[in-house]
Amino acid sequence: MNTPAPCALLRQLFDTAIAAAQPALCLPAHLPPRPRGRTVVIGAGKASAAMAQALEQHWDGPLEGRVVTRYGYAVPCQRIEIMEAAHPVPDAASLQAAQRIRQVVSGLTADDLVIALISGGGSSLLVEPAPGLTLADKQAVNAALLASGASIAEMNCVRRQLSGIKGGRLAAACHPARVVTLLISDVPGDELPVIASGPTVADPTSAAEAKAILHRYRIAVPAAVQALLNAGGHAPIRPGDARLNGHEWRFIATPQMALEAAAAQARAAGYAAHILGDSLEGEARDVAKALAGITRQVVQRDQPFTAPCVLLSGGETTVTLRGSGRGGRNVEFLLALGLALEGLPGVHALAGDTDGVDGREEIAGALLTPDTLARTWALGLNPRQSLDNNDGHGFFQALGDSVITGPTLTNVNDFRAILVE
Template sequence: MSPHTKAFLTAIFDAAVAAADPEMTLRQHLPAKPKGRTIVIGAGKGSAQMAAALEKVWDGPLSGLVVTRYGYGASCRFIDVVEAAHPVPDEAGLKAAARLLKTVENLSADDLVIALISGGGSALLPSPAGNLTLADEIAVNEALLASGAPIAAMNMVRKHVSAIKGGRLAAAAYPAKVVSLVVSDIPGDNPALVASGPTVPDQSTRADALAVADTYRMTLPEAVMTHLCSPAADAPLPDDARFAGNETRIIASAAVSLAAAARFAEDHGVKAVILSDSIEGEARDVGAVHAAIAREVALHDRPFQKPVLILSGGETTVTLRAKGGKGGRNSEFLLGFALGIDGIAGIEALAADTDGIDGSEDNAGAFADATSVARMQTGGIDARAMLAANNAWTAFNAVNDIFRPGPTGTNVNDLRAILVR
């Protein structure tokens, strides 16, 4: 792929991320100032940048605490920023969750709680319910990550083994009003599923969580199964009186970012189409389907006429088939895609996570074109074998097509941009 094309696709990514810029989006969704105190809480990969932005645009005193992933911190004057592990929880996250619950204790009806919620908060807020331990919650998280379950299903399980998720953090803040400002990384933008909804309840039950575990054949610790079968796992429902005065606002989403990416392309003379902002499924399979569409455009000018930029968003999943592989859902998507367009000239693509990190390594995703598989083969890399081993990062790294923008400060899910010349 030429440096010019990589620069263009990178600019598409940058336009999508800019549309979710915390300072711009927060400014449009600020709640009214309260009579009492303003307390800020938050969790997610974008929470530190959201907190820093809120300090700039909020006209009045505030204090609080947010937790983000290691390396995703930002400088704040009044809001404490704590870093913890993602995607597997750690002791730092456990302590941060306890501090958040403490932060909202003893508030009054005159106080306001602003919750800054973004994707990644599920792992960053371990708070084992009942007699469960951090080790139990880690085991649940590892089983979920390996299961291939969609993010909505995973978060349904998480909120029923937690003392902070599923609206419980907001319930702890009662009688203060809680306004949740949410950057959505969930297909369909249900705010109760972002970060497993620490401040936003939903109608799901422990029976639903058990059904997810059964459907995806998860092996969960005995203590977790015992908990899920007991009333202690029940989460508060939306009609609970403690939530009556609360508000929830989606301030950024994949749909908005994809529209911004499309506008950027068309401003630069390239027609753009958006397939969907909520595509889910096994990453390699979704990659194969996108490859089939790109081939059809390249060879037959249907369903779109070339040149065209094909965009999509959402969150695919990866079912782990081997141990020791490196990568994430975007690189796995793209390796499946690369195999599908092998040798078809004029197709170039970028797939990346808008938070800047895809899976286990330091990249957001990767680039691919019609020569990717052949270049891998020349370097002694069997692309199909790498895909079978969940080792897509190794394959793309071998041909210098890894995409590393670094942490972006937001998280509106995956961006897939396919240019057909």
């Protein structure tokens, strides 16, 4: 067998995981039957434009609609309007997109069908401040949450309470039409209300929970936000709401599916493949220490697995910002992993975001090799200082080890692979 070099194999595994979550591959099998009335398509997320294109190519009847995706992620569509907005902090285009999507679902009937295309990133891309709030209020809360170290579930709990369109409110606006939501999951556990803050899913959380999260992370919010939460939030859509009766939610791609595709690719290359979990959470540097401990046990004890093997995992770590560097949760994880492994021979790793953007950089992630630390010192860089400054991108770019994919047009969250020879 002609086995690829370790770094080349890791990149193949990453590309395979991304390919497995492409809408053109995974969406067509989940399309609902044509309705008696109109078919209206709406959507939000980094994958929504590619999902819309795949839907257009496989739908055999009349079709109209609007979706919003991240800047640079638009693809050509003939009948569905593609809008772009900012991520991870919303902008004026995010607000306009929400308004225009509301317009396209107004005046529907019970004979009509709404197909909602939802993927990660929708929380920022589709923004309608609750009454009494402004876009600036939403931007301030989003930026603070992103820097706090809060989990994605915690962040989206707060976002739902401050929204006029998330937490099932968009689905309620479609009433009495039937809504079928097609989802690409980017969240641990594939929790429906968390993906894009659940614009078509009833909200099981409360304003009190959102207040507790803000208090937990010591986040100061604008006065209008505090007043809204004190008043119990804005018109929640609760589970069992009659306006959501008959609606369906279908997963077309998930982190687990992507990991299983990568595992099959690793086995084809001659490596045992082990999926450690598709929903690992926690501070990126803490997750790195835990996985470094497992890796050492494999190398030194042949436990719990024997080499050669690949350890795969997904999920979404968090980063509490302490420095001013150029970072993202995947490069933060990888830099911390390198420090914990201390150049352990025979170990290579890749960590990347399957949407092609780690943090705010157009860089998906990076590669780690046994000589990463040695090469760093030779360049006069201090890896510990880079980690303390949250400068993972600066660190790996200096080594030429960044992983750049460009827009992937999908998003099934973080991908981590540790190869032990």
